[in-house]
Amino acid sequence: MNTVSICSEVFNVEGASLFQASNDSSFGNLERRVSRVKTLDGGASIEDLGFNWGDVAWSIIVDDPSESLVNRFRFMCEYETTITVATNQGVFTASPGALTIADGKLTLTLTIKEKVNY
Numbered sequence: 001m002n003t004v005s006i007c008s009e010v011f012n013v014e015g016a017s018l019f020q021a022s023n024d025s026s027f028g029n030l031e032r033r034v035s036r037v038k039t040l041d042g043g044a045s046i047e048d049l050g051f052n053w054g055d056v057a058w059s060i061i062v063d064d065p066s067e068s069l070v071n072r073f074r075f076m077c078e079y080e081t082t083i084t085v086a087t088n089q090g091v092f093t094a095s096p097g098a099l100t101i102a103d104g105k106l107t108l109t110l111t112i113k114e115k116v117n118y
Contacts (some may be wrong), residue, residue, distance in 0.1 A: 002027075004060060005086040006076070009093070017072050022063045022105070027089060028056035028112065053092065056112040058085075065106040073099050073108055085110065091117045 001020040008015030033049035062069065076083060077099045085092045093116060097109035 002087060007084050008076075008080055009082045009084060010080075012080075014068075014072060014075075017069060019062055019065075019069060021087075022061040025061045026059040027087065028058050031055060053112045053115045057097070058094070058110045058112060060108045060110065062106040062108075064104050065101075070101060070106060073106065077108075082113065083110075084116075085112075090115050 001023060002025060003018070004021045005016070005018045007017070030051060032051050033055065035047050037045045037047075039045050065073075073096075077096045080096060082093055082095060085094050093113040094110040095113060097111055098107075099109075100107045
């Protein structure tokens with residue numbers, strides 16, 4: 001289990017949530033911005049722009065979520081454009097994406113904007 005904290009960027013009385021994410025959660029794959037183009041001479045041109053947190057998407061799964069957590073995430077997906085997320089990897093700003101609830105599991109998809117602590 002991974003402890004996750006999500007809070008609103010703007011004031012909201014119920015804007016903070018601390019919960020346990022399932023081990024099935026995906027905290028993104030760390031990929032570099034690399035592009036390859038075939039050249040006319042039969043070779044390839046490779047451009048490596050490095051790693052950027054803005055390319056990472058997370059899929060956070062909560063097993064058997066409480067009704068208040070479901071309502072909080074539903075509100076977040078409907079009305080908030082940027083949130084702050086803290087995990088054991090650090091503190092990030094993110095945009096909430098999709099929210100699905102099926103078979104007693106809540107899945108929240110987040111697009112990471114940037115890492116705010118190093």
